[in-house]
Amino acid sequence: MCDLKAIEIDQLMVKDVMSASAVTAKKGETLSEVISRMKKDHLREIPILDGDKPVGLVSYSSLLLRRSVPLSSKVEQVMRPAPRLEEEMPITQAVEELMAAGVRGAPVVRNNKMVGFISRTDVMRILPQVAQLKGKKVGEFMSKNPQAVYEKESVQRAEMLMRGLMEKSLPVVDVNGRLVGAVSMHEILEVMWSPKATKPSNEIRGERSAPEISVGSVMSRPAISVSPEDTVGEAASLMIQKGLATVFVQENGRLVGVVSQADLMEQVISLKQKEGVYVQITGLDQEDPDVYTILYDQIEKSMRRIGKIQFPRVFTVHVSTYHPEGMRSKHSIHARLTTDRSMYYANETDWDLYRTIDRLLQQLEKNVKREHERILDLRKKKRSGPL
Secondary structure (H helix, E strand, O other): OOOHHHOOHHHOEHHHHOEOOOOOEEOOOEHHHHHHHHHHOOOOEEEEEEOOEEEEEEEHHHHHHOOOEEOOOEHHHOOEOOOOEEOOOEHHHHHHHHHHHOOOEEEEEEOOEEEEEEEHHHHHOOHHHOOOOOOOEHHHOOEEOOOOEEOOOEHHHHHHHHHHHOOOEEEEEOOOOEEEEEEEHHHHHHHHOOOOOOOOOOEEOOOOOOOOOEHHHOOEOOOOEEOOOOEHHHHHHHHHHHOOOEEEEEEOOEEEEEEEHHHHHHHHHOOOOOOOOEEEEEOOOOOOHHHHHHHHHHHHHHHHHHHOOOOEEEEEEEEEEEOOOOOOOEEEEEEEEEEOOOEEEEEEEEOOHHHHHHHHHHHHHHHHHHHHHHHHHHHHHHHHOOO
């Protein structure tokens, strides 16, 4: 790898940070073979090759989203498309491609043949040397008010929360809200794949019932954490050292936030030189493209208004949909906006999806305007000075 200390991140190419080799699987292998390899090597994703050509990825998420798939099935039945990443691609663009595809890593190709693999972990290794990020404090970009589970809650409850939040680990707290441990998707899948599972062991089910085992009996102790005053560089180094996808943020023993690999990748994307804002919508279980067209139109209009005050760089939206009795669904939307000056959070819940996102965007616009007015007032006071 080249001397990263002397290079700005927008000058780095995929070839500068990618891993030259990776564990792979071949088209035609069974799910049983691929899952065994993932468990043995502690992999979250594995590329599928047809000869030397990458044709897809298999991940924990792709396994959980498929229903009633026998382990004797061919891997092609659950693999998902892999983003096309090339050696000469700027690293900021590659990160954006990974995030847009919703994957943690992807094969790197040259003339359609796989020559390497780049993951979020590879990118995280450079963060302690990136001048624009290494000193940034965790409290400035962490996800606040994180969802947590209690020790006595079931593994099934934890798995349901992870799927809804699209997270791979959750903090475990006691009745006083103190952080006592962590439970990961790997630990949950170990339970679900065990012979004790309530469903036959030769199936993977998206809605599979896990045995009634408490979170406390499978969680890891203690939870690895950082403080709001720690930096991006310190958080990234700790996550790499411990092999973590998520690190929890605690202050005075209490859980106050979460920093995930995705959060760090958003910080990288925010450094990319581009005209428009990067927008990502996750968790929405809609297949109708018109729904996304309307949502992106709402978001685009709002970002234009915000852009007159601050330059928006990254806007991420996560939709949780609840299906109570009856035909209507209730939507809970959480959003985070990163601008060239600050970071803003908003959340709204309503029965109508478009109304919910509209109210959320209005809330964000008000927060940006309020912060802008606060800065103007401070500048005015500084100019006037003491009499």
